[in-house]
Amino acid sequence: MKKIISMRKMSVYQRGVIKKINAEGELGMRIREMGLVPGTPIVIQGKAPLKDPVALKVKDFTLTLRNNEADHILVEVDEEDI
Amino acid sequence: MKSREKTITIALAGNPNSGKSTLFNALTGSRQHVANYPGITVEKKTGWFQHREREIHVVDLPGIYSLSAYSIEEVIAREFLINESPDLVVDIVDASNLERNLYLTVQLLELGSPLILALNMMDMAEAMDIRIDTHRLSELLGVPVVGMVARNKRGIDELMDLILDMSRESPKPSSRLISYGRDLDEAIEKISQLLKEEPEIRDRYPIEWFALKCVERDKKILKIVDRLGDRGRKIREIVERVAHHIRITLEEDPESIIADYRYGYIAGIIQGAVKRKSEFRLNLSDKLDKVLTHRFIGPLFMLFVIYLMYDFTFWASQAPLELLDKTFSVLGDIVNRILPEGDLRSLIISGIIDGVGGVLGFVPIIVFMFFSIAVLEDTGYMARMAYMMDRVLRWFGLHGNSMLALIIGGGISGGCAVPGVLATRTLKDTKERIATILVVPFMNCGAKLPIYALFISAFFENQRAKMMFIITMISWVFSLISAKIIRVTVLRGPSTPFVMELPPYRAPTLKGLLIHTWERTWQYIKKAGTIILAISIVMWALLSYPKLPEGVIKSYETKRLEIVKDSLRKIDIAPDIKVRLREYLLRYAKGGPLKERPENIGIKDPEIEAALYRCIEKLNSSFESEAQNRIRYTIAGRIGSFFERFTRYMGFDYRVNIALIGGVTAKEVIVSTLAIAFSLGDEENSNSLPQSIRNDPFWNPLLSFTLLIFVMLYVPCLATLIVMKMESGWKWVAFSIFYSLTIASVVSLIVFNMGRLFHLGI
Numbered sequence: 001m002k003k004i005i006s007m008r009k010m011s012v013y014q015r016g017v018i019k020k021i022n023a024e025g026e027l028g029m030r031i032r033e034m035g036l037v038p039g040t041p042i043v044i045q046g047k048a049p050l051k052d053p054v055a056l057k058v059k060d061f062t063l064t065l066r067n068n069e070a071d072h073i074l075v076e077v078d079e080e081d082i
Numbered sequence: 083m084k085s086r087e088k089t090i091t092i093a094l095a096g097n098p099n100s101g102k103s104t105l106f107n108a109l110t111g112s113r114q115h116v117a118n119y120p121g122i123t124v125e126k127k128t129g130w131f132q133h134r135e136r137e138i139h140v141v142d143l144p145g146i147y148s149l150s151a152y153s154i155e156e157v158i159a160r161e162f163l164i165n166e167s168p169d170l171v172v173d174i175v176d177a178s179n180l181e182r183n184l185y186l187t188v189q190l191l192e193l194g195s196p197l198i199l200a201l202n203m204m205d206m207a208e209a210m211d212i213r214i215d216t217h218r219l220s221e222l223l224g225v226p227v228v229g230m231v232a233r234n235k236r237g238i239d240e241l242m243d244l245i246l247d248m249s250r251e252s253p254k255p256s257s258r259l260i261s262y263g264r265d266l267d268e269a270i271e272k273i274s275q276l277l278k279e280e281p282e283i284r285d286r287y288p289i290e291w292f293a294l295k296c297v298e299r300d301k302k303i304l305k306i307v308d309r310l311g312d313r314g315r316k317i318r319e320i321v322e323r324v325a326h327h328i329r330i331t332l333e334e335d336p337e338s339i340i341a342d343y344r345y346g347y348i349a350g351i352i353q354g355a356v357k358r359k360s361e362f363r364l365n366l367s368d369k370l371d372k373v374l375t376h377r378f379i380g381p382l383f384m385l386f387v388i389y390l391m392y393d394f395t396f397w398a399s400q401a402p403l404e405l406l407d408k409t410f411s412v413l414g415d416i417v418n419r420i421l422p423e424g425d426l427r428s429l430i431i432s433g434i435i436d437g438v439g440g441v442l443g444f445v446p447i448i449v450f451m452f453f454s455i456a457v458l459e460d461t462g463y464m465a466r467m468a469y470m471m472d473r474v475l476r477w478f479g480l481h482g483n484s485m486l487a488l489i490i491g492g493g494i495s496g497g498c499a500v501p502g503v504l505a506t507r508t509l510k511d512t513k514e515r516i517a518t519i520l521v522v523p524f525m526n527c528g529a530k531l532p533i534y535a536l537f538i539s540a541f542f543e544n545q546r547a548k549m550m551f552i553i554t555m556i557s558w559v560f561s562l563i564s565a566k567i568i569r570v571t572v573l574r575g576p577s578t579p580f581v582m583e584l585p586p587y588r589a590p591t592l593k594g595l596l597i598h599t600w601e602r603t604w605q606y607i608k609k610a611g612t613i614i615l616a617i618s619i620v621m622w623a624l625l626s627y628p629k630l631p632e633g634v635i636k637s638y639e640t641k642r643l644e645i646v647k648d649s650l651r652k653i654d655i656a657p658d659i660k661v662r663l664r665e666y667l668l669r670y671a672k673g674g675p676l677k678e679r680p681e682n683i684g685i686k687d688p689e690i691e692a693a694l695y696r697c698i699e700k701l702n703s704s705f706e707s708e709a710q711n712r713i714r715y716t717i718a719g720r721i722g723s724f725f726e727r728f729t730r731y732m733g734f735d736y737r738v739n740i741a742l743i744g745g746v747t748a749k750e751v752i753v754s755t756l757a758i759a760f761s762l763g764d765e766e767n768s769n770s771l772p773q774s775i776r777n778d779p780f781w782n783p784l785l786s787f788t789l790l791i792f793v794m795l796y797v798p799c800l801a802t803l804i805v806m807k808m809e810s811g812w813k814w815v816a817f818s819i820f821y822s823l824t825i826a827s828v829v830s831l832i833v834f835n836m837g838r839l840f841h842l843g844i
């Protein structure tokens with residue numbers, strides 16, 4: 001079973017595929033130009049010592065985002081992974 | 083066709099961490115020049131090299147991910163490409179991270195730049211089992227591609243050949259590369275038609291690119307469109323219509339759709355030219371991050387790294403420090419011997435040698451500190467610090483990227499507030515930026531280090547690394563608390579995005595480290611050699627003139643002669659010895675040196691010897707009182723004395739005030755001015771500065787510590803204030819002066835008086 005959740009809810013090492021970016025303006029642009037476009041597979045790599053920001057692997061590099069930015073990103077994950 | 087004589091200009095473009103500066107160094111070697119883009123303060127690195135008897139100029143554009151108009155670096159890069167139209171653009175691309183790197187490539191192609199793709203880090207890609215068919219990639223993109231490893235110079239010659247070959251060809255007319263879907267393509271086509279009627283646009287910009295930027299709703303471009311009158315309005319109409327249409331049909335913005343199409347195009351190219359195992363694999367970097375950014379180990383390791391930097395810096399700089407110290411004192415001795423006593427000797431010794439020597443003497447510390455910072459930057463650890471600290475910095479109303487500004491500004495001692503303030507450009511939000519600018523000067527810049535080093539060697543010699551660590555922590559506490567206060571009062575507002583790359587850990591190259599270190603050190607030396615020399619001389623003059631009136635000097639001399647006469651009257655010895663003794667004491671009373679020990683002139687009686695020493699002591703205190711009066715009488719002394727009525731509550735006398743006033747021009751000056759203020763009285767005193775401070779009853783650990791705190795927090799130096807003005811305006815400069823002076827005074831008052839109350843360090 002597939003399920004769509006916001007990126008903030010993902011746990012470390014969980015995989016998923018980007019479904020939609022709900023951000024406009026600069027934030028939306030920055031997220032996209034770093035390669036977070038719909039259809040892109042990602043995996044959560046880790047979280048900073050205070051659980052925020054989050055680091056994720058996208059394409060061949062590691063990207064960091066704050067939790068409140070991850071909220072704008074919807075990811076499709078396997079339900080049993082949660 | 084270009085004439086053979088014309089020099090070729092190429093621009094290097096690429097993502098941050100793609101090895102752009104490594105390639106730039108590999109191409110140009112030491113033939114580099116660093117300046118600023120006119121009017122703004124982003125670094126402009128240029129250089130040149132010769133290949134097959136042709137001279138090729140290289141411009142290193144700022145590292146960027148995109149050509150949007152959101153950051154100043156992006157605007158600079160694209161304006162350079164449009165306005166200067168370089169003969170060639172070498173787009174350096176990280177082969178191990180091809181997909182995202184090609185996003186910029188696609189935008190360079192959209193702009194129609196004549197391009198060479200330099201596929202860097204081929205070794206990394208191979209190690210990751212990513213196989214890139216460079217011929218196929220070249221065919222698909224329609225540009226030449228060179229595989230290379232810039233750090234080993236692999237592929238450099240091939241790239242140079244290609245640059246020459248390409249520059250002989252006339253540029254191909256650019257053709258539309260990507261389809262962005264029917265709606266957008268149509269809109270772009272329509273706008274292009276309109277733009278063809280606008281000569282200003284047609285002659286300056288690639289039309290299709292301009293049209294694309296219109297539908298992307300690029301702020302800078304739309305501003306130009308709005309100036310076009312009727313046609314501008316029509317363009318605006320098309321832009322809004324297509325945006326509305328896309329919003330309804332696709333529930334997205336045009337700019338999002340365009341980004342998606344670009345990545346779609348890239349995906350097609352990757353599929354055609356790259357073979358790889360598509361699995362996510364944990365590479366070495368990821369494994370390291372599991373430990374180094376771990377919730378508990380990560381922060382501890384970070385503190386350990388900072389501590390290690392100090393330990394390394396002080397350990398490594400000790401020997402060269404002593405050598406420099408000796409050199410300058412020998413130089414002083416030589417001048418002392420060659421020149422007759424007078425203003426010139428005083429200017430050279432007290433103004434120039436003491437002043438500049440005091441500054442250059444600390445170059446070793448600065449070299450090793452810069453080296454350590456370069457290691458942190460080049461290994462990729464700096465980005466991890468920002469990542470780990472972001473949450474904390476956000477509590478205080480700052481941003482993870484403020485970390486870089488704070489560290490460069492001296493968060494790890496040895497930085498400089500000037501580049502620190504400039505580094506705030508990576509912060510997009512004005513309020514976060516100004517808040518960071520205001521607190522960066524609280525950090526311990528390289529210019530404050532000499533003062534810390536001086537007082538630490540004077541009173542805390544055995545705890546050097548520990549003291550530096552404590553001082554660093556204190557400045558962080560004050561920076562962060564001030565930031566919070568500023569962000570909830572004068573600069574209230576929400577925080578901005580933190581979309582940042584964590585570059586893979588890389589072993590830095592020695593050459594890269596040395597170039598980084600050298601650039602910054604050289605800037606410091608240049609500053610020391612010019613501004614500080616000038617200021618030292620001005621300060622020397624302020625400290626020397628006006629001289630005491632003749633009458634006052636005479637009365638001191640008369641008094642000293644009387645002391646000698648008085649003392650001799652009380653001594654009862656053989657007349658011939660008495661004559662020699664009189665000569666001996668008179669010579670000293672007139673300001674000459676004590677050439678021989680009193681035993682040598684035939685005095686053996688201990689009682690007489692004691693009387694003799696009493697006499698010498700009286701003479702010394704007369705000399706000292708004259709010197710004090712002399713300094714007090716000067717212009718600087720008068721200013722310092724005026725402020726004494728406020729500063730005495732934190733223990734500072736007029737001499738300290740003089741140094742602090744000088745320190746506003748540049749913090750290094752504090753040490754040299756203290757040196758002048760404390761050694762002007764006796765040029766023969768060859769004791770090193772820390773030692774003379776330790777021996778001076780005026781100084782004690784508590785007062786030293788109070789001064790260190792005051793220096794840490796009080797008014798930013800002139801250069802910083804000027805940069806602050808450039809970055810934020812006079813209003814914030816005034817605010818900064820008022821704010822920092824208030825904090826410094828309040829904190830110093832508390833420290834000094836609490837210390838006295840509890841008898842700490844007195």
